[in-house]
Structure formats: C-alpha cells, structure tokens
Amino acid sequence: xxxxxxxxxxxxxxxxxxxxxxxxxxxxxxxxxxxxxxxxxxxxxxxxxxxxxxxxxxxxxxxxxxxxxxxxxxxxxxxxxxxxxxxxxxxxxxxx
Numbered sequence: 001x002x003x004x005x006x007x008x009x010x011x012x013x014x015x016x017x018x019x020x021x022x023x024x025x026x027x028x029x030x031x032x033x034x035x036x037x038x039x040x041x042x043x044x045x046x047x048x049x050x051x052x053x054x055x056x057x058x059x060x061x062x063x064x065x066x067x068x069x070x071x072x073x074x075x076x077x078x079x080x081x082x083x084x085x086x087x088x089x090x091x092x093x094x095x096x
Contacts, residue, residue, distance in 0.1 A: 013058070019081040020059045020067075021052065022089060027071045041070040 028038060039049035042063060051057040059067070068075045 015081070016079065017055060017058050019084060020064065020078050021055060022084050023078045023080070024067055024071070025053065026083065027073065031071070033071075038067060038070055042066040 024038070027033075028035065035049050035053055036046050039046050042049070043066070044063075048057070052059060052063065064075050064078060068078055071078075
C-alpha cells in the first residue's frame, strides 16, 4: 500500500501494529515461549512487553528485528497478515 500525502498513515500503522502483535502471540504460543522470555531477549521489561502486546504502545523497527530474531522468523513474516485474514481475525480483535 502506498500512502499518499492526503492519506493518514495512522490507520495503516494501526493495522501493522495489530498484525505484528497477532503474529508474535501466535508464534509464542506455537513455540511455548512466554512474553517474559521475549521481553528479556529484546532487552525490555515485562511491563513494556505487556503494553506492546495489548496494543497500548507500538513496535519499533528495533523491536521488530529483535522479536524476529528471538522467534527465528523474518521480519516480513511478522508483518504478513495472511494468517489473520485466513482466520477471519479483525484488526480490532487481534490486539486484545
């Protein structure tokens, strides 16, 4: 998606944030990892991780790279919304 000067980046950013959070949650569950272990690997506190996972704070590029390394997937995989779409998960529900 190309964002023109007239379009706001906020809705697209929110969609990306929801997608990242959804994918991270799915991978943590699949691998049996805790949010705490991801937080430790990323060098952030549990409360900061909780805020990311609840959608109250965003994922920086640095966070995205560190999470992808910990989860042993590419950053592109964390940004891919195809699983969300196949499961019928809306952006609003994915961050809860």
